[in-house]
Amino acid sequence: MKKYICNVCEWVYDPEVGLPEEGIEPGTPFEDLPDDFVCPECGVGKDEFSPEE
Amino acid sequence: MVQSYALSGQKELNKSMNTELRKNITWVGYIDWTVRDFHGYTAERGTTYNAYLIQDDKTALVDTVKAPFGHRLLQNISNLTSLNSIDYVVCNHAEPDHAGALPEIMAALPNATLVLDQKCMDALSEHGDMSGWRTKIVKTGDTVTLGNRTLRFIETPMVHWPESMFTLVPEEKLLFSMDAFGQHYASTQRFADEISLGTVMNETRAYYANILMPYGKQIAKVLKQMDTIDIEMIAPSHGLIWRTHIAELLEAYGNWAAHQPKRKILVIYDTMWESTGEMARAILEGASLNDVDAQLIHVRSSNLTHIATESLEAAAIAFGSSTLNNGMMPMAAAVMTYLKGLRPQGKAGFSFGSFGWGRGGPEAVHDFMESMKWEMLREPLKSKYRPSSEILDECRNAGRMLAEKAKEMA
Numbered sequence: 001m002k003k004y005i006c007n008v009c010e011w012v013y014d015p016e017v018g019l020p021e022e023g024i025e026p027g028t029p030f031e032d033l034p035d036d037f038v039c040p041e042c043g044v045g046k047d048e049f050s051p052e053e
Numbered sequence: 054m055v056q057s058y059a060l061s062g063q064k065e066l067n068k069s070m071n072t073e074l075r076k077n078i079t080w081v082g083y084i085d086w087t088v089r090d091f092h093g094y095t096a097e098r099g100t101t102y103n104a105y106l107i108q109d110d111k112t113a114l115v116d117t118v119k120a121p122f123g124h125r126l127l128q129n130i131s132n133l134t135s136l137n138s139i140d141y142v143v144c145n146h147a148e149p150d151h152a153g154a155l156p157e158i159m160a161a162l163p164n165a166t167l168v169l170d171q172k173c174m175d176a177l178s179e180h181g182d183m184s185g186w187r188t189k190i191v192k193t194g195d196t197v198t199l200g201n202r203t204l205r206f207i208e209t210p211m212v213h214w215p216e217s218m219f220t221l222v223p224e225e226k227l228l229f230s231m232d233a234f235g236q237h238y239a240s241t242q243r244f245a246d247e248i249s250l251g252t253v254m255n256e257t258r259a260y261y262a263n264i265l266m267p268y269g270k271q272i273a274k275v276l277k278q279m280d281t282i283d284i285e286m287i288a289p290s291h292g293l294i295w296r297t298h299i300a301e302l303l304e305a306y307g308n309w310a311a312h313q314p315k316r317k318i319l320v321i322y323d324t325m326w327e328s329t330g331e332m333a334r335a336i337l338e339g340a341s342l343n344d345v346d347a348q349l350i351h352v353r354s355s356n357l358t359h360i361a362t363e364s365l366e367a368a369a370i371a372f373g374s375s376t377l378n379n380g381m382m383p384m385a386a387a388v389m390t391y392l393k394g395l396r397p398q399g400k401a402g403f404s405f406g407s408f409g410w411g412r413g414g415p416e417a418v419h420d421f422m423e424s425m426k427w428e429m430l431r432e433p434l435k436s437k438y439r440p441s442s443e444i445l446d447e448c449r450n451a452g453r454m455l456a457e458k459a460k461e462m463a
């Protein structure tokens with residue numbers, strides 16, 4: 001599973017870790033995040049994330 | 054034809070204000086003595102918008118000022134050199150307090166290239182028309198050589214906006230740190246060591262709490278990068294320049310970025326007929342232990358800026374509101390909303406307050422604190438109409454628990 005990085009603040013979504021504080025289980029791929037997912041650091045939506053090289 | 058901005062009458066005054074940081078590196082900003090409401094931040098001592106001119110084989114201006122003060126900046130530059138001679142304008146931050154005058158400045162500097170990162174380009178192009186501006190996009194590690202001195206850029210996203218950037222002059226061990234390490238503080242002095250350290254640290258803390266508190270993680274990352282750089286002087290874009298106490302400054306920033314609490318508690322409240330006020334004073338009484346800094350803050354006698362500043366280092370907070378129309382009082386809600394946005398981490402607390410017939414004040418505060426993921430030390434402490442002596446005893450006990458918690462945490 002691919003990590004995704006926030007274009008705005010560079011926070012990284014790691015699917016292995018998920019985001020348990022927000023109810024996102026470890027093992028959730030970026031593609032399966034809900035549409036209303038926002039970056040926990042800066043608040044931008046999924047469309048502001050890019051796959052991390 | 055370039056307009057002349059050097060006014061003869063003002064030349065002497067401006068010359069004395071154009072303080073040199075290093076040989077031919079000069080402060081050319083604007084001192085805003087009269088601002089008090091800085092986008093909602095209560096700036097009791099005004100502020101400055103710092104801009105710096107570096108004169109070498111090439112000449113660079115680092116940052117500009119808030120509009121409509123661009124002409125003041127141009128006057129300050131004109132006292133030192135011709136506007137034709139500016140080769141570069143560095144934009145470290147697109148926020149209007151530093152880039153607001155950029156259109157006026159770019160129009161007045163016929164030979165200048167604007168140096169900025171890609172996100173700054175994106176942000177500025179959403180702020181206004183950049184057509185006709187020469188630009189150079191830089192990223193972390195890129196340099197621009199001026200002659201004996203070099204500008205080296207370090208992108209610092211979210212400190213304070215996505216495009217934020219530091220500019221380092223390695224030969225001078227001088228860091229232009231933009232909003233970071235700044236203070237809202239207007240003065241005729243330019244260096245932090247020219248005023249009392251307590252005053253400048255208090256203003257630095259207020260600035261951090263109200264502007265940078267949400268970005269602790271990004272600041273920790275930047276501080277780590279700074280560890281590897283030799284720095285003797287930090288020149289922020291607001292307030293005073295640091296040339297002493299840099300280790301203490303970086304340590305304070307490290308503690309704030311880590312949300313490190315002190316042995317400090319706050320009792321914050323709003324009240325209608327003093328029932329909640331009486332409870333607040335009883336909580337404070339219980340919390341008044343040796344070695345614990347306990348403060349009572351009445352919301353409508355204070356302001357958001359002060360409350361956020363005091364919250365930064367508080368380990369635990371009791372927050373009270375009377376019940377108004379089945380909810381909390383509106384100014385208490387304003388404080389809660391503001392605090393939530395600043396994302397203070399790792400706090401403990403509880404809510405309290407009075408009610409008459411309807412319910413909801415202290416409960417609404419409790420839910421809000423919980424939504425900030427604070428450790429809730431107890432259920433809402435409530436009083437129907439006036440607090441009885443039993444309830445006031447309960448308040449004293451709850452206050453003691455709050456102070457004990459702070460001791461355990463710090």
Ligand SMILES: [Fe+2]
Nearest residue numbers: 146148213232
């Ligand atoms: Fe800013």
Ligand SMILES: [Fe+2]
Nearest residue numbers: 148150232290
């Ligand atoms: Fe600023």
Ligand SMILES: [Zn+2]
Nearest residue numbers: 006009039042
């Ligand atoms: Zn982000």
